[in-house]
Each structure stands twice: as C-alpha cells, then as structure tokens.
Amino acid sequence: MTNNEDAFKKLGPNTQLVRAGYDPFDYHGFINPPTVRASTVLFETAETMEKHDQKYTYATRGTPTTDALCNAINELEGAAGTILVPSGLAAVTLTFLAYLSRGDHALIVDSVYGNVRHFCDTMLARFGVDVEYYDPSAGAAIEARFRPNTKLVHTEAPGSNTFEMQDIPAIVAVAHRREAIVTMDNTWATPLYFRPLDFGVDVSIQASTKYPAGHSDILMGTVSANEKHWRRLKQVNGALGICGAPEDAYQVLRGLRTMGLRLDRHQASALEIAKWLELRDDVARVLYPALPSFPGHDVWKRDFRGASGVFSFVLKVAGKEDFKRKAHAFLDGLSLFGLGYSWGGFPSLALEVDLNDRHILSPPEEGPVLRLQVGLEDVADLKADLERGLEAARAA
Template structure:
C-alpha cells in the first residue's frame, strides 16, 4: 500500500524531484520502480477483458514504469495528465495533431525550435492547416493576428538560439478569449524555473532528452495538459500509437532526482561565462535573458525562477564572407567543448546557429551566432577553452 503523500504538494523543488513517482511500498520496498517490459497484458477472465477492469491493458497504454514518470512530471508541472513520446520533436507534433484540423489557422512563434518549423511547413501544411509565424516579442499584439479559424498559439521562451522572451501570460489570456489552445515548449527552463500551466498555458512541452536526462544518452519527450485539454491529448496519443519506452522512462525518472542540483550548477556557471563574454571586446553581444542588458530581462526576472546552461553570443566578422570561416576557426580550436547538437547533458557544447529559416527575426549579417551549452565542468576550464577559440578566430 502506498504512503499518503499529501505533504509533497507543499514541499520544495528538490524534495519533489526526490520523491515524485516514488512508491517503494508498491515494490516490496525497493527504492526505484522496476522496469516493466510489456506488450501483452493478461486478464483473469473474459469479462475483465471486455470491461478492461484492471489498471493495465496493453503496453502502449502505460506500465508501472512509465506511469511513475508521468506522476513525477505531473507533480512538477501541476498538470492533470502527462503523455510520454519518443523525442522532444514528437512532444510538439502530437499536441499539434491533437488540436488542429484541416482549415484551421495556427500561430507559431518565429523563434521556434527549427524542426518544429519544418513539421509545420511540410506535414502540417499538407494536412490543410494554415501556419503563420509571429514575432516573439509581440505581446498583446498577438490579438491582431488571431482569426475566426485560429485554433492554436504555440510559444517558446526563451526562443531557440536567439533567446527572445515572450509575455506568456498576456499571450495566453488573449488566445483564450478567442478560444485558442496555447502550447509552450518549456525545455530550456524546465518546470523548476518556469511552470507554463501557472501562466495560462494549456499544454506544456519538454524534451526530456535535455535536463531531465542530463547525460546525453536518452531521447524522450513529455507533454503535460491542464484538466480542460487532458482527455483530448490522451486520446490523440493513443490513436497515434505513440508511447515512451520503459527503459528510457526509468532513466529519465532517475535523472530527475538530481536535476535540481545540476540545473543550479548550469545556471550559475552559464551566467558567470555570459558576464565574462559580455565584457570582451571581441564579442558583439551576449544573448542571455538573465543579463540585465538583454531586452527581455524584465520578463525573465518577473516570471522565471532561474536560467539553464544554454545561451548564445555574437562573434563579429569584418564582412559577410568572413562569418563562416571565423565561426569555424573558433569552434575547431575548442578542446573542452564538444561540437554537437542537443544540450542539457553534463558536458559543454558549442555550435554555430543557422537562422536561415526565420521569417521575422532573421540572423545578423555581420556576426556569427554561437550557441553554448555550459556543462558541469569548472568555469575556469570553460573560459580557458573559449580563450582558445577567440585566439583562433582573431587571425581570420
């Protein structure tokens, strides 16, 4: 029999991370839930099978392992229910398919995760949904873009790569007045630093691949809904036949236990590096919401409890044809930083950002946008490695 956990609702974030989805009394006292591998689930009788009068009926509809993770995410999000999907991109596409139909109009923030834009411009458009991109800093101006057939407003804050902040509460309130569903990709902040549902969002999306995993070895997405939208999201997920694997769910649940401690380190280290970069003459601008100089800083300060380890900076070039060579020289000189996509793991990563798909917030013509993931290494070593990059870029 499970213990009563009413006390967990008022507990601190690290306590919730340690104890959410944690029911050792259900598993003979073992601290972590077992990994249940299942497709077929047997019923005691034909009547039980007909009425489905037992907690588990088939592997795609959940197991004790996946349910443990969903309970933990719901505790963090304050959501009515959570689904697990195989990737962060799937965490975006499933709710889009759940709430959009042919003839609908969707508003998508222009600073969106690039693969999301590709999905919108290809599959979503092919299915008859009209997609329109909007400026991330539009605020209450979003109302001028909403039409009679607008059904969904997708947000992301900060924006991918260029870190624009959005006034999520204002956008959500306006969207709801017009009957729109509001979705948000909150991967950067995690529920520890921003709770989308508390700010009016209906569907909170995360790439658990990132900070919940923390070790660059798991692909998983979570989608959490408020009570009004939970049943439709769940039905769409079942209809599409998409589910999270038990081994991956176990690993994410395990990663959650230390996510608060890791995020705090990422936050402090990244902000220290950002301030160091901001003081350099060979950096044109640092794109980090926690910096007082950043245009969206006041929104970040008002709504967010912290910042993660990802931000960007502009590496200036003397002419447009020098942007790529200068960026490549910088990146190739790095030794501690890995050159790779994704982020949220323990290791530092760097990549040159391509903003060619933007329609509104386009990239600079006089600088390379370099995105950094500041890992768990010592800050002094991180800065020393960046110095190598700047030295190499200076001769291009």
C-alpha cells in the same frame, strides 16, 4: 511520499524531485521503481478483458515504470495528465496533431525549434492547417494576428538559439478570450524554473532528452495538459500508438532526482561565462535572458525562477564575408566544448546557429551566432577553452 498535491507543492524543488512520481512501498520498499518491459498484459477472466476492468491493459497505454515518470512530471508541472513520447520533437508534433484539424489556423512563434518549423511547413501544411509565424515580442499585440479559425498558439520561451522571451500571460489572455489553446515548449527552463500551467498555458511540452535525462544518452519527450485539455491528448496518444519505452522512462526518472543540482550548476557556470563574454571586445552581444543587458530580461525576471545553461553570443566580425570562416575557426579552436547537437547533458557543446529559416526575425548583423551548452565541467577550464577558440577566430 504524499499524494496530496497541496502538501507536495509546499516542499522545496529538490525535495519534490527526490520524491516525485513513485512510492517505494508500492513495490516492496525498493527505492526505485521496477523497469517493466512489456507489450502483453494478461487478464484473469474474459469479462475483465471485455470491460478492460484493470489498471493495465496493453503496454502502449502505460506500464508501472512509465506511470512513475508520468506521475512525477504531473506533480512537477501541476498537470492533470502527462504522456510520454520517443523524442522532444515528437512531443511537439503529437501536440499539434492532437489539437489542430484541416482548415484551422495556427500561430507559431518565429523563434521556434527548427525541426518544429519543418513539421509545420511540410506535414501541417499537407494536412490543410494554415500556419502563420509571429514575432516572439508580440505579447498582447498577437491579437492582430488572430482569425476566426485560429485554434492554437504555440510558444517557446526563450526561443531556440536566439533566446527571445515571450510575455506568456499576455498571450494566454488573448488566446483564451479568442478560444484558442496555448501550447508551450518549456524545455529550456524545465518546470523547476518556469511552470507554464501556472501561467495559464494549456499544454506544457518538454524534451526530456535535455535536462531531465541529463546524460546525453536518452531521447524522450513529455506532454502535460491541464484538466480541460487532458482527455483529447490521452485519446490522440492512444490513437497514434506513439509511446515512451519503459527503459528510457526509468532513465529519465533517475535523471530527474538530480536535475535540480545539475541545473544549479549549469546556471551558475553559464552566468559566469556569459558575463565574462559580454565584457570582451571580440564579442558583440550575448543572448541570455539572465543578463540585465538582454532585451527580454525583465520578462524573464518577472516570470522565471532561474536560467538554464544554454545561450548564444554574437562574435564581432568585420564583414559578412568573414562570418563563416571566423565561426569555423572558433569552433575548431575548442577542445573541451564538443561540436554536437542537443543540450542539457553533462558535457559542454558548441555550434554555429543557422537563422536562415526565420520568417520575421532578422539575424544579427555584427557577426555569426554561436550557441553554447555550458556543461558540468569546471568553469575555469571552460573559460580557458573559449579563450583558445576566440584566439583562433581572431587569427583566422
């Protein structure tokens, strides 16, 4: 393993994933890092304790296990520093607490993950931050939304559930000219398919619950900052005492080693299923940036290196009064796709998307929106399952 960032960058993505974050010869050659369960760390002398003159001081500030994961994410993101938090949602909320103060104005993309919207509308509002939602297609036109007190622009591309792409470089150019920080929830792409900091984003956020953990059994989030914004992030992390647990960090690092292979498979299966759905008469539209028919496809192709395995489709339904009944019939007709939240794990999942909290974007008129997380099963089995669901919807 090399600590040389340039040499590391030249390695292929799967080689990077296998080696990132930890040198086996830092721990007797063992290929995985130890799981250090800790609160207290001892100091040898009172003077060392007073000066905090040693690498580890207390486990909220990091352990060898959490450091191994943070180092790995730094390498993958090209970041100055990364913090761990107990969920993807906490990764976004902590970021907002780090960079926003009373009286600030924040621009939040309207296709943002729903629980983040809830945080903005309740806690940020209570703390006196003025939140405004903007259209994900804004690009450079976001400038019209800027006010003298605009301090932060939050992006998420593609957007939650409806997968709108965003012109990140155009937004970054405006935001930096107006001295605002740009944050991005990059959970869908992971740094393998998009590296936000390379495109000028200041803070890159991932719900490691999804693809990095990969097995539907861990909750964790990472926040990675560039040089300019790292200090503040680290300070706020320390002040809040919100940290990731070593056991979970170990599992996420373990997941990272195979994330490239899993993503390849999620992508190939999702694309095959998306193309198959698109040709069906009972499907109005498929919302997946990797499809040439999708409005954000050109931006995706320009900036991203791949597409992960989550997308939605709009079922074609005669009238609005049938939306709920048909959506439920489809979901209840599935047996391999489980009905459950989250994504990025090994099993396929499905749900009906609720778009009623959107401020700017309007829900599709043609029918209910159904989101699929395409898992690692055989694609022929998944298609047969979807066929059963669609048949059930037709019959309902």
